[in-house]
Amino acid sequence: MSNINIVSMLKVNGEWVEQSTLPKPVAAAMIADTIVRAAKQIGFEETGKKDRKKSA
Secondary structure: OOOOOOOOEEEEOOEEEEHHHOOHHHHHHHHHHHHHHHHHHOOOOOOOHHHHHHHO
16 A cells, blocks of 8 residues: 655645745645635635634
8 A cells, every 4th residue: 555645735826836835924824815715605704814813
């Protein structure tokens, strides 16, 4: 049985890059924004950016 290697890729300026090559705050902000957009699509509402910064 072979090992599974999971690589997280993010699209930056039209190119796919590994998450590990980005500064942690940049990657975290991109991921947080993606989660917020996805949640809005299914009916959740953002309470405010202040609340989001506390949990990050």
